[in-house]
Amino acid sequence: MSALEERAVGRRSWRDEDELDLLVDRGAELDLLSRSVTGLSLGRSALVVIENRPGAGRTALLRRTVALAEASGIRAVSAQGSRTEADLRYGVVSQLLAAFPDEDCPVWTNARWAETERESEVLPALCREFLGLARREPLLVVVDDAHWADPFSARWLRALARRLREVPLLLIVAGNDGSRPIGLPSLTELAAAPRSVSVAAHLLRPGPLTLAGVNMLLATACPGPLDESFSRALMRASGGQVWLVRAVLRQFARAGLAPVMEHLTELHETVTTEIGDRVARLVGVLPEELVGLLRALAVCGSRLDFRLVCSLAGLRTMPESEALARLEGTGLVRPGENPELADPTTASRVLAGMSPPAREELHAAAAELGHRSAIPDADVAGILLGARPVGQPWAVDMLSRAAARDRNGARPARARQYLQRALREPLTEAARSRLLIELATAELGTRPVAGNRHLCEVISGPGGPEVDQYRAQAADLLLAGGESWLARRHVAAALRSAAPSRDRGLTALYWLAENTIEHDPFTLVRPWHADAPRLPGAAVSVSGVGNGYAASDPAQSGALAWRGAMRGRDLERVRELARTALRPATGATALICPRMAAARALGLTYDWAEALSGLDQVLIEARRVGVNAVLSAVLLLRASLCLGMGRAKDAERDLAEALRHLPLREWNPLTAPAVVAARAVLHLAHGDTEAADREVTGYTGRLPAGATEGVAWCHLLFARARLRLTVGEPRAAIDDLLECGRRLLNLGVANPAMIPWRSAAALAHHARGEQEEAVRLLTEERANARSWGEPKFLGGTLLASAHVLADSAPEQAKALLDEAMVLMSDAPELVTRVIELDTGLTTARRPGLAALGRTERRVAELAALGRSNGEIAEELRLGRRAVELNLSNVYRKLGLSGRGELVAALGHRGKGE
Incomplete structure (x- = not known):
């Protein structure tokens, strides 16, 4: 550690690993073991079973207990099970009896007894011999890693445990959590014995370290100020496993790193490395058959029944229970009803030893087995992520269903993984296009560039008539999301290579995109006047606007309705086409953009109710698609229609929802100005010119590239002009309005009802x-x-x-x-x-009206039109009392006695006149 770093952490200095206290957080266990040793010195027998995961410090507990016994003058003998000696006859017993002289163990040292096959004779004799040793003096018997005890030793330990009341003997057996092949008598059975001869029985399950324990280890290893944030991070990363905490501290000491948050990355790297190295060491000494079972568990986890996992692994030479017990004994497998590997790092290291083709083959076999076993789709799909292409239709369907579920559950990253994997399967062009659209919709929210690229791939991709509906869907999503340039370029290319009878939806979308922007920055010549396809019955002029209308296709009807509405001609025909476009679709899902265009057209014909009703159906479809950019565009259009109807509250609600789904900074630059314009108009409707000015100025002060190229910019210019007229700046308003008009005419918009x-x-x-x-x-x-x-x-x-x-x-x-x-x-x-x-208007006819305030004049105008006080209050968002006060002021300033004179003064007709 450098001098600078040492000063930064309070002059800490690492101590040797030997000085680390391995018994941190083990006070309760040590107390019980100490009392058991004391009881043994007084002639009381006991059984203590210690269960926990490997590396949790149980061996340190046993060593401390042995030391306590020896310090009290009690004889202690110990043995340890081993996976390499698990088949050695009486291996654990031999370790225990080796501590005694041969003359004290005549049965064990008699070759005839040791080699006999009659265990019914050997087992009782060995018990009598060992109990005889305990009768001479109190005896502590410790067996560690008992889960690896050979079957003969396990039976001997069971027999000995049942005879503890006969002699002063403390038996301590320790093994892995959940792995108990010894089958010791239950604690309930021992406790139910008569009180005079009962044996104390205890089960200890030392848990992981607490945060206080981790702090104590850190303080012991490196005295000085404690970084509690690092301590909590170490606790989370290690899961409180004693061996792992000690390993991290050891590696930090070797690298001269201080345990502070600046080294959080090194902490996680160390944890991953230590777990991986431990897994590699354990796997290296396991039989190949058990390694295969580990790999199968790494692939399947708890998704498949354990018997199926064993079948997948090809387990043949040992029983399933024995194989599981041995794997649990290593700590690589978490015990429980549904066995699985201890953690993701273990799984990845177990599979790292396989070649990539072998791993993919194992995943494919597991997925096939899971499919035949009818496990949940999500589980099979998860396995398929690592599999080679299986070439089966069920695989694509399952991955697609899993992607839809995760996408609806707000897990787009997982949905993308499923769809990308599905695209690796052998596919028809139609199936591939469908999956690309699903992948694009999953990506558009967080990775719009990638999502748009997939949509363009569908539009420009290979395939015949079977792909046309997907081309149209992809172009529809592009255009609805504001990507007019991309949509126009790729749709034009697709139409040039498509048969005329197959391009109706694409043709409609092309012309809708064509009238959304002024020019394409990637081309010097507008392509539509050269070789763009025509809409049925629409003769294309130089301005790109058709002279007639005839269409039965809903998409083309929507496009024709909007183009007719833009020209400002043939009102009834526009209505008819718009209604055709908004008619409920049968069969294939109707496109979104042509229906939005039809709703806009009906807005210009002032058929507000029909426009909103049709748009609400589009809104349902947009919510189903689940692309925020598309949903927000529909909501923005709905807000605009509500503004035209004077329904400010509804417009506010729709606009707020649109921005909740898609914040302004994420809108396409071509459409974002329309959002700003709508918000500014709402502020003006509430009489808040300052808020309107902040809205407009805040956006126009940092315009993104391309923001001024579309129709939305015209709406913003008009909103800004309204603001400038309201605050008394007509010259600035004129500049905005003339620029707005110039751009609209350049786009072919002649209908003044639009702006x-x-x-x-x-x-x-x-x-x-x-x-x-x-x-x-x-x-x-x-x-x-x-x-x-x-x-x-x-x-x-x-x-x-x-x-x-x-x-x-x-x-x-x-x-x-x-x-x-x-x-x-x-x-x-x-x-x-x-x-x-x-x-x-009336100010010019009656100069006295100039004395009225803005709100007073608005109240007066509506009152003169015959509106009741309640209607005026609702429309102007005022209280009824405020309306009454404003009317009183109007009458006073104009010298009028009531509404009758007010109507005459303003020159309006009331209701019914």
């Missing part, structure tokens, strides 16, 4: 006194809105126009306002939207 950027820009110009430009923009907006033909959206456009024309053309403004009120009579939420954009 009404012209109306908003016109209002901003009007606020700056730039009337001519405001009128021009609104003229274009009204023309496009009339072409689209949705009444409620047209009403909102007319309402904005009425505001702008209120001073310069009051009669035209009044006509537009009247038409708007007719169109919007059942959709006051659109009036709210215009109010939120600060239209100030």
Whole structure:
């Protein structure tokens, strides 16, 4: 240890291993053994059985007991079982009697008795001879590793234990936990003897070290300040095994390492090495047949019945119970009803001695046996992970089922292992594509690059019509997760090599991807105008937008509906196509993206209930798929639809769930701006401009690459413009709105219902006194809105126009306002939207309204539309008392007496008018 390190750990210095106290945490056991020795000196016999795992320090207990006896003048004899002498006749007995002179053991030294086959004569005679020795003086008999005692010695020990009451004799037998071939009399049997002749009987099971014990060993080995964190780590790593703790301390001393947390890595390496070396030493002296059984246990663990494990190992020359007892005696096998190896390190070292092909063959045989035995799928799948390809259909099915279970149980790493193993089996192209999609969905949450690579492999992979449905599913997952560039490039390549009759789903997905982004950074020329396939009935123009619609395929119907909605033409046909796309699927699972597109299209036709109903079915499918990026995209769309309906609470809930499944930092850069836009709009709906500003500024200040290339960026520009209009910055709002419009037109979006950027820009110009430009923009907006033909959206456009024309053309403004009120009579939420954009329509017509606060003006507008106080409170998220107070302020500031005058003042019609 360096001088610097020595100072860092408080000038510790290691002591020799011989000074380590091997009896730490053994106070209770030592006390009982000491009392037993004392009782023996007074002529009381006793039986003590010590059971624990190898390396737990029982030999140190026995040595201390022998030392106590000898210090008290009691004669002690000891013997130790051995696996190399387990077949030696009376091997343990011979060790015990060797401590006595020949003249004291006439029976044992008589060759005739030693060689006789009549054990019925030998056993009683040996017992009488040994009891005679004990009658001369109290005797301590210690047998260690009794689980290795030969059968003859085991029977002799049983007989001796039953005769303890006849002489002053203390018999201590120690063996491995759960491994008791000696069959000593039960403690209950001995305790039930008559009190006058009863024998004290005790069972000791020294457990692993406690944390206090580990601390004591550390303090003994290295005096100085104790790093308690390291002590706890050592406790966990060693399991409190005495031999392993001592081995770690010994290796640290040799390497000059201090027992501190800075050396945690070395601790774990040392533990693994020590266990491995011990396993290697023990395996090296075992018979080959037992080594084979160890290997079978390493592969199967407790998954298979032990008899099947023995069959797999080819055990033939010894009984199963004997083989298990011998393995338990080494400590390599944990005793119990379902035998298994002591720990994973033991299993790996046992298998390390095999060649890789042999290991794979053993795993394959074990999996086959497990399959025939109908053990659980997960157990067979676990065995298959290490097996060579078995070439059986059941193997792929079992691995796939196990992967699905682990993935649903939030164990994607294990699911990936199963699927990667399944892909090693001989597969058809269709089966391979299916497994690749399953593997991709398991990886997309934590390894999105790898997951996307597998999806691209499916799209571009070999195979004929039998693979087409999987190509479409893979492209659908890519696009739903926001990977528009990848989807477009790989789908285009697949379509170029596919027969026209087989590419309907892929064609729909290609055109949905095409209208999601402005350009592909990997190509200089957009590919669609050259050789991209056309949607049925859609003549492709230079802008990439079809001129007609005809489709019976749901996926293509969804794509056509969205493309028609983007153009802003043929409202009823768009509705029909969207409804076709959202119709419940029969047979194969419907694709997600075309149905999302259909729901978006119905949102633009203001068929909110149908859009949400169809999207809820998509949401169920997204939850089943289990890919967070896909699920969050569906939830974001649902939040957007709810915002359009004025259901802010529902939008908040959906958006929060989307971000819970996929934090903003993990969203694809192409779609993340839409999340920020939705959150900013929600803040504005609550009147919290500061929170909206933090939301937008916080994101735009550190834009990821590619964030400005998609439609989502247009939504963010529009949200930021609304924020700037609200806080009185019309010039900055105009810049955002014009950029938003430029990008939308570049994407082929002509429908103002998607993002009404012209109306908003016109209002901003009007606020700056730039009337001519405001009128021009609104003229274009009204023309496009009339072409689209949705009444409620047209009403909102007319309402904005009425505001702008209120001073310069009051009669035209009044006509537009009247038409708007007719169109919007059942959709006051659109009036709210215009109010939120600060239209100030009635402010221009009645200057006194400028004195109203923002909330007062919103309450006044809704009241003038005939909304009750309760409806106003719910829509504006205010209390009823707050609504009443705001109305009182409005009446006071405007000099009005009630709602009737308010309706007249604002120029609105109430309900029923």
